[in-house]
Amino acid sequence: MDAPDTLSKLSISNDAREMLVRAREEGIETVWDRLAAQQPQCGYCSMGVSCRNCAMGPCRVDPFGEGPQQGVCGADADIIVARNLGRTVAAGASAHSDHGRDILEVFESLAAGETSGYEIRDEAKLLALAKEWGIEAGDRSINEVALDLAEAMFEDFGSRKDHVGFLDRLPEQRRKLFEELSITPRGIDRENVEMLHRTHMGVDNDYVNTSLHALRTGLSDGWGGSMIATELSDVMFGTPKPIKSRVNLGALRVECVNIALHGHNPLLSDVIVQAAHDPEMVALAREKGAESINLVGLCCTGNELQMRKGLPMAGNHLMQELVLLTGALDAMVVDYQCIMPAVTDVAKCFHTEIISTADKARFAGATHVPFDPKRGLEIGKQIVALGIEAYVNRNPDRVRIPAGTMDMMAGFSVEAILDALGGTPEPLVEAIRAGKIRGAVAVVGCNNPKIPQDHGHVTLTRRLIENDILVLVTGCAAVANGKAGQMLPESADMAGPGLSEVCKALGIPPVLHMGSCVDNTRILTLAAALANYLGVDISQLPLAGAAPEWYSEKAVSIGAYVVASGIFTVLGVQPPIFGSQNVVKLLAADLEEVVGARFAVEPDPEEAAKLICGHIEAKREALGLPFVATDAAPADKVA
């Protein structure tokens, strides 16, 4: 393809551009170079019409209709695309849910008094969860209650329940709909295993049936594994409250030992924060000539810490190689998910120590320090000490830290939003009724080098708030908006008059940081709470979702549970389904009649904003609220 002729087309942020120039000067390969080297990418694969599920294959279907139209087994494009999509959702749901299980296991050990470095930091939330799950607290100790809750949540992963526990948060209409469609998520592991079973050759050969189970698999993530991860992380690490923070590569400090915490799981990173404040560790850093120990966040591990502790963020997904290019990062501590194998290669060009911590996520070229919650704090200190040792090897002549950081605000859990509203959704509902706020949109998901970095997130978000639509962000989208200066209380000036007025009255930004990518469940919880408050289904609310720069299987699972929960969702990157017009029609049109929501694909954020505004006004009209007629006709827009 006609590659963008300047590096500035690859990212909209100056810190990224500065490091891209350095990468080019020094011949260091990054994700953008590897994407260019992969062009052209296989059309069978990107249309979803290749199948390698069995050894009669691999097979592919000619999308032009003249070559083979069926695999060896007889699967046509519809079956192959649905199989592939189903497996993608299962991989994403499995990643989130396995993260949830890891949190749950440590929670149980904590309750049993077997951990070091952990405590129950939000007892009120624990008791509220216990009540929600039908566990009597009585006059028992908090640990006894926690053990019962852990036991009940473990059951959600199994196959003996008829629905996962948090599904009771949904409006009754939606739960009944799931029953009618047979897509009630029963057990987290069960739905994932069943998807692998169904997509084995000779099992589910009806693309509609497979696609519906893909929704159910996604729901087992959203209302199951991810929700358990979010809720128990709040119990153990604190429920986020609005907090000031900063973002950019400028968060690195030349005078300090710099350690980046990268990945998704807050289990280890929380104890590393404790270890970095330990006087013994600070003294060691000073002894080696550093002023102190500076921790920065990357990706969702960073988001978890930013939400709860205001930890400054170095960046999102596509910054993970560029942060190494500063030459000022002494250690990158990784847990799992979205950590490019390339980081160890880039790190070789500098002194940076890559420290892997999860036995299920190992990296050639990294130092592995296996995480063990029983020795949490001790391991945290061991890792910080490795970072201090690496600092000694830093070459000051190789240090190039882009100047400055952008201030941003994080910490908007559902509890924090309700607090800001005075304890009830009433003021938000009234603002929506009056039309000051037209609706709310979740802008979430990853970075993808196929879209100029952060352009999709930032442009779409900006257009939505200009149109008085409240934006809720998580994951990479949160970092992007933070960098763009759209997440401060004074950013209300960027919003339309109605939203601006509400934000100023409450002292909140027009773009609310709701956490990491498992924390998209906070958005589900909020949507369900609003629907219950109004006595309507989620699909009737003026809500939408968008993943302008998604790349990962987890994002596909999120898309599945958001749409299945009744929320229209616009994807910026094309999913590999276009080889089957039937699957495209099902997901982008017919699902509307089934679950009251559907997908659209639109890479241009300006166009995506129009689609979403049109959708929000249509939902307002249907609810009998004041609405603005728009000429955008989302129902016709597929790609």
Next chain:
Amino acid sequence: MANMQTVFINPERCIGCRQCEFACAVAHSRSKNPALALAEEPVPKSRIHVSPGWAYNTSVPSRCRHCNPAPCEQVCPTGAMARDSSHDLVLVDAHRCIACAMCAMVCPFDAVTFHAQADGMPTRVVATKCDGCIERLENGQEPACVEACKVDALVFGDLNTLIAADRLRVSDAMLAATTSKAPTGEPPASVSGWRVWGESAAHISEEI
């Protein structure tokens, strides 16, 4: 040449799977076996090259056109580039090639590359390009790239027949442009829907 059989390229059909490249490399290995070819030394190289197009989801396969007269043949100082009369193909005599790259300089299609030869020829680096799968043709097989291409981006046949078939597509488009008749030769919705995303994504980069 009357009834000249050749590989004709239809870039609109190419979906970038690069299976032609893989099949070409295997066809020019010693073993001719995809599982074994990768372990051979030197590793066999493809002589057909799929290049990215102007946007995501566009691509173009390119190979030696076996021009006549062939610029490479005209400039080759050692006579290593020569025309084979039986199949009207321009072939490289690896024993004569001195790797001076004159052929590559004049090739209008950048179709000549330089590699050690994998299929029993001298192992030093010499000019490497499409040989029209002359070995396969003599066994009554199609060229390997054509066999691998399931979307008809590469088709083998009589040049004039293939061009005439393409003329039908062009005339259809001309008719559509000059009359109210809808074109019939458009790609199916699956492929056009897939390409639309690539075009839109390319457009975004222009805005930054």
